[in-house]
Amino acid sequence: MKVPCRHVMDTSPLAQVSGIEVHRGPFKVLEEVSVSLGCGEVVAILGENGSGKTTLIETFAGILPLRSGEVIWHEGGKSITVRDSEGRRNPPPPMGLTLQRGGICGDETVSERLSVSLSVSGVSTENQQILDLLGHWGLQHRSQDRVAHLSGGLRRRLAILCGLAPAVLSQTPRVAILDEPSEGLDESAKKTLRCWIRTLSSMGHGILIATHDKEISSCADRILSIENKAIIESSGESLGGKLQLPMPGEVSEQSTLSSLFRWSMRMEMRNPIETVGRATPAIVAILLSYALVMDFDLQSHDSRLLSALILAPAFIASVSSPALVSRLAESDCGRWWKAVVGPMARPAFSITGASILLPIPLTYLSWFILSGSVDDQVFSEVMMWLWIPAFAMIDLAIAATALHLLVSDLSRSSMAPAPLLLVVLVWPFLELTDALSSIIDDGMTWGLSIHEPLVTCILASLISALVWLAAVLIPDY
Amino acid sequence: MGEYKDPAITITVVGLSFALVTAFLGFFKAPLVNPDSWNAPGAYRILYWHVPFAWASFLSFSLLFLGALLWYSKRSERGWRMVVIGSELGLLFGLGVIISGPIWGSVEWGVPWDWGDVRLNTYALLTLVAMFLVISLRSQPDGDETRDTLAAVGLFGFVLVPITAAATTIWRNRHPGIILRESGETGVDPEILQVMGLGAFSFMIIFIGLVILNSSIHTLRGELEEMNREIDSEAIN
Numbered sequence: 001m002k003v004p005c006r007h008v009m010d011t012s013p014l015a016q017v018s019g020i021e022v023h024r025g026p027f028k029v030l031e032e033v034s035v036s037l038g039c040g041e042v043v044a045i046l047g048e049n050g051s052g053k054t055t056l057i058e059t060f061a062g063i064l065p066l067r068s069g070e071v072i073w074h075e076g077g078k079s080i081t082v083r084d085s086e087g088r089r090n091p092p093p094p095m096g097l098t099l100q101r102g103g104i105c106g107d108e109t110v111s112e113r114l115s116v117s118l119s120v121s122g123v124s125t126e127n128q129q130i131l132d133l134l135g136h137w138g139l140q141h142r143s144q145d146r147v148a149h150l151s152g153g154l155r156r157r158l159a160i161l162c163g164l165a166p167a168v169l170s171q172t173p174r175v176a177i178l179d180e181p182s183e184g185l186d187e188s189a190k191k192t193l194r195c196w197i198r199t200l201s202s203m204g205h206g207i208l209i210a211t212h213d214k215e216i217s218s219c220a221d222r223i224l225s226i227e228n229k230a231i232i233e234s235s236g237e238s239l240g241g242k243l244q245l246p247m248p249g250e251v252s253e254q255s256t257l258s259s260l261f262r263w264s265m266r267m268e269m270r271n272p273i274e275t276v277g278r279a280t281p282a283i284v285a286i287l288l289s290y291a292l293v294m295d296f297d298l299q300s301h302d303s304r305l306l307s308a309l310i311l312a313p314a315f316i317a318s319v320s321s322p323a324l325v326s327r328l329a330e331s332d333c334g335r336w337w338k339a340v341v342g343p344m345a346r347p348a349f350s351i352t353g354a355s356i357l358l359p360i361p362l363t364y365l366s367w368f369i370l371s372g373s374v375d376d377q378v379f380s381e382v383m384m385w386l387w388i389p390a391f392a393m394i395d396l397a398i399a400a401t402a403l404h405l406l407v408s409d410l411s412r413s414s415m416a417p418a419p420l421l422l423v424v425l426v427w428p429f430l431e432l433t434d435a436l437s438s439i440i441d442d443g444m445t446w447g448l449s450i451h452e453p454l455v456t457c458i459l460a461s462l463i464s465a466l467v468w469l470a471a472v473l474i475p476d477y
Numbered sequence: 478m479g480e481y482k483d484p485a486i487t488i489t490v491v492g493l494s495f496a497l498v499t500a501f502l503g504f505f506k507a508p509l510v511n512p513d514s515w516n517a518p519g520a521y522r523i524l525y526w527h528v529p530f531a532w533a534s535f536l537s538f539s540l541l542f543l544g545a546l547l548w549y550s551k552r553s554e555r556g557w558r559m560v561v562i563g564s565e566l567g568l569l570f571g572l573g574v575i576i577s578g579p580i581w582g583s584v585e586w587g588v589p590w591d592w593g594d595v596r597l598n599t600y601a602l603l604t605l606v607a608m609f610l611v612i613s614l615r616s617q618p619d620g621d622e623t624r625d626t627l628a629a630v631g632l633f634g635f636v637l638v639p640i641t642a643a644a645t646t647i648w649r650n651r652h653p654g655i656i657l658r659e660s661g662e663t664g665v666d667p668e669i670l671q672v673m674g675l676g677a678f679s680f681m682i683i684f685i686g687l688v689i690l691n692s693s694i695h696t697l698r699g700e701l702e703e704m705n706r707e708i709d710s711e712a713i714n
Binding site for chain 1: 552592601602605606608609612613616617618619620621622623625626627629630632633636637640641643644645647648650651702
């Protein structure tokens with residue numbers, strides 16, 4: 001089925017980079033490069049290792065910052081500045097993207113990954129369509145397996161399928177970006193890849209491929225060779241057969257953020273390392289506190305000591321490194337999500353990866369265990385209102401996640417001392433300690449002075465929110 | 478190969494000499510303060526280094542902040558150099574502040590740390606940010622992405638200053654805490670001012686010397702890396 005190509009009606013390309021200069025590490029990789037990708041066009045990027053093929057691919061996808069120039073995509077007659085050197089960013093239109101390292105978290109199942117790639121592209125599918133697509137690439141029998149359990153070759157097939165499927169099932173011309181797609185593929189898979197590329201091209205979709213494989217580059221209409229930071233253009237051979245691909249699916253609203261949230265929840269439910277990683281030190285803190293103070297009459301001491309001990313486990317859980325950071329680091333999964341979500345990726349990651357469910361139950365558990373000698377009236381008063389400072393701890397958790405994400409941008413983030421930046425969260429913690437101490441001493445009151453527990457909790461949330469804002473806005477400015 | 482000579486070394490050594498003279502004068506020659514006005518009158522002498530440390534670290538953090546702004550707005554190589562030098566000197570002098578401060582606080586106030594002290598808290602915060610930057614500069618590969626992230630952390634640290642100041646002020650209002658004795662003295666003894674002035678001058682000289690020295694080192698590192706890259710490409714070809 002041929003998708004009407006808007007290129008016939010107007011000459012706007014699907015995507016283009018204009019006058020870009022990109023640096024990787026200390027090197028200038030691309031200089032004054034301008035490339036466009038039209039409807040129905042297959043463009044192959046060739047070059048030696050380190051010449052800038054991946055850099056150009058990732059620049060098209062809006063992943064890399066620019067020293068100069070801009071990246072513009074076109075959809076529905078509108079031009080969208082995906083990224084420019086002034087710091088302007090917008091989410092790209094739906095696309096297919098296959099990164100060199102795959103961009104897939106190992107805990108995802110095969111069918112789930114394909115489904116996510118389609119939902120972020122605004123294509124709604126039924127299970128049978130997913131299985132059909134998988135069948136084309138010999139993955140149907142693995143549909144419920146985790147990606148981590150696949151061989152390298154099968155993982156690569158899945159990554160390519162996820163990069164091409166949004167175009168296959170789209171009713172309008174789409175861009176598919178593939179970085180070294182043939183790496184790790186056997187001969188039959190390479191043949192399938194070439195046929196899919198030519199078929200999609202005949203349907204009006206634009207395919208941009210970075211490769212050093214001559215078999216794959218032979219199916220290109222245009223070849224861009226990168227030499228000494230500049231591009232040399234030549235004609236391609238446009239070789240490759242065509243085959244019958246699945247019919248386009250139903251169009252749905254592009255749902256990148258909700259897909260991200262659902263993905264994150266599913267990953268955690270499947271492999272709860274986040275919950276275990278946060279809850280374990282928190283529970284150990286509760287037990288240690290109990291062991292150290294069980295002979296103390298805490299009520300006769302300043303209530304701030306008791307408050308600090310009650311809130312410390314939730315604080316520890318909140319500032320621990322989120323599992324999301326590790327998941328996003330796996331096989332460039334984070335880069336894939338950043339490309340499809342766009343500039344809202346960082347705020348979304350910080351909320352998705354925060355410990356939202358743990359602070360309240362941990363705080364109540366801590367109170368049950370440590371409150372021991374307090375009298376019944378205080379006990380019931382605190383029980384009724386403890387959720388307020390515990391709830392404010394969630395803001396602290398979100399701020400902590402934003403700080404961890406800030407550090408995770410570094411290429412060797414595990415070698416960077418992230419805890420040094422987390423010290424700033426001591427202040428909201430002290431505010432919450434004060435709030436709980438006030439509830440213990442005087443019960444819950446609803447005044448508006450800074451001594452009142454509600455105002456103190458709001459201040460703690462405000463401080464956390466300001467830290468969060470700084471951590472998410474500054475890096476992406 | 479001859480010895481490396483840099484006038485910055487001379488400047489720094491001169492500054493250190495003056496700093497040592499300040500320490501000597503401060504500990505042995507400067508007059509004692511009124512014992513009725515201070516809890517630990519002898520311990521006040523740490524001021525002769527504590528205040529110059531604070532002044533020098535203020536200059537260093539300003540360098541860091543301006544450099545981060547320059548890098549962020551223009552990707553200026555000079556801006557990046559300021560970030561590197563500012564973070565290293567900020568760590569050095571900042572540690573001086575947050576070590577000497579609690580030593581003095583322990584004897585003068587009875588507590589080594591006051592969560593209600595805006596200056597102490599903000600200096601500690603900036604010193605931690607500087608420490609993060611210095612450690613990361615050594616562990617991360619150089620490049621635009623690393624520089625963008627570290628410059629962002631540098632700017633982030635400065636955005637935290639007013640947040641921390643506000644949080645500390647709120648905390649102090651709720652917890653008045655340490656009560657300083659009201660001094661009956663008016664003004665400061667001129668001799669104390671003189672020694673303090675010498676201290677400020679000597680640390681300024683140290684600061685200038687270290688900025689020039691670090692700048693030279695940064696330039697030399699860049700030249701060395703350039704030569705290494707040439708050797709790399711010769712080795713491949």
